[in-house]
Amino acid sequence: MSIADRITNTDPRRYAAQVLIVEDEPEHADVMAEALKKPGHVCTVVTDVAAALQELNFGTFDVVITDLRMPTSGGANGVASDGCDAGLRVLEASRKLQPHAEVVMVTAHGDVPTARAAFKLGAFDFIQKPLDLEVFRSLVNRAAETVLSRNESSAQPLDTPVVEGFEGIIAGSEPMRRVLRTVKAVAASNLPVLVTGESGTGKELVAAAVHRNSPRAKGRFVALNCAAETETLLEDQLFGHVRGAFTGAEKEREGVFEYATGGTLFLDEIGDMPLKMQAKLLRVLETGLVVRLGSNDPRKTDVRLVSATNKDLNALIARGEFREDLYFRIKGAAVQLPPLRERREDIPPIVAAAADRAMKTMGLEHDPAPVITDASMMRLTSYAWPGNVRQLLNVVQNMVVQALGEDRAKGSPFVLETRHIPDDVRAGDSSDPDSAVTGSLAGTTLEQIEKRAIRETLKLTGGNREQAASLLGIGERTLYRKLKEYGVR
DSSP states (O other), rough: OOOHHHHTOOOSSSSOOOOEESSHHHHHHHHHHHHHTTTOOOOEEEHHHHHHHHHHHHHOOSSEEEEOEEESSSSGGGGOOOTTTHHHHHHHHHHHHOTTTEEEEEEEEHHHHHHHHHTTTTTEEEEEEOOHHHHHHHHHHHHHHHOOOOOOOTTTTTTTTTTOOOOOOOOOOOHHHHHHHHHHHTTTSOOEEEEEEEEOOOOHHHHHHHHSSTTTTTEEEEEEETTTTTTHHHHHHEEEEOTTTTOOOOEEEEEEHTTTTTSSEEEGGGGOOOOOHHHHHHHHHHOOEEEEEEEEEEEEEEOEEEEESSOOOOHHHHSSOOOHHHHHHHEEEEOOOGGGGGOOGGHHHHHHHHHHHHHTTOOOOTTTTOEOHHHHHHHHHHHHHHTTHHHHHHHHHHHHHHHHHHHOOOTTEEEEEEGGHHHHHTTTTOOOOTTTHHHHHOOOOOOHHHHHHHHHHHHHHTTOHHHHHHHTTSSSHHHHHHHHHBBBB
């Protein structure tokens, strides 16, 4: 079994969910939380609407359970009143802030008009007090199954497994699934494509996927880095030269435009191309003709252009460093690749694929697959990755090499542990230390960050508090105290 298979088949509690319970009677809330503990659900309990809204803003939940009627402010003279609008407010907020979650309404009143209103707003189901705990548990399990099934089926239109991805592109996260939908849509056309994103996000991989799924797939895929050459060498690389065009030109040579005719030309880092070369490139794209250095004879070419850059071309245009007419010519279709810190769900399968590839590179594909510890995976998943996928691939390869170099029983699997992670990654250092915070944690209180870490770790460990405490680096008693303090069951 490969490490990819191990990672995707490690959770025995298939429908364990993050559950938010909103109930103004603490004893009743505790009973509900205790009932959901058996199937492995991780519950957060709050007793009023304000706390519920805070949790919905900062937490991540699969199922929200809310009492329909709770005391709420807003009555005459600001006096608290008992009404069903509190539960409906939680429902409305859930649909807006956690649209993927299912909401279960709890009431002791059997208010049919309110039930209809709740269903109209998107409630999953209704259950009346006093609760039959078996029925209640079954209802929440069904809601959790619905969420999981929806998450799994949302990738099916791509016709691609999450771990293997599409043309080597791993896409378990929604941002990357959107990328794949775009790639599949534009590949069949002949439009020029502009791929943007930070360094290391996989722009060339996307360009190759466009080529292999296009009518030009039988032609050549030729890649050229525009930032790697001087202006003179870049012109020669693009358009070629005739014999005697310059000193040392002993025979004529075709450039990449001619070489890629009938196929796809990928120009990487096009934002670094000098202005003079931009003008020459634009002319070739408009006419379909190239003139080799030292010649006056135009030659017909037929290529599909895919360009890529890690720069903001609009900003370059505003500064006069990139031609606007060339920008519109190369941007027939646009693909924006998200940085790895914004698609953390993809890190485990990328790690799995990288480990398998490292084993094959060293001729060890028939050896027992490596095993990665939960603590190592959590460290890799939480890191900001300024170098994106390229950096992660290098780190995993390094980990495999280190682990292979250690003594172990012959034929036994080796383990990728935290000590195999490079020091800068293990310590959490990065060239952009604010990158992870800016996107997801800015403005979040330390209490919310800590609560979120506890919830996610409990989910990872299937509710095992001892293991969760170990991963969090705190004692089990400390974790138990924080669970009570934060209302996490």
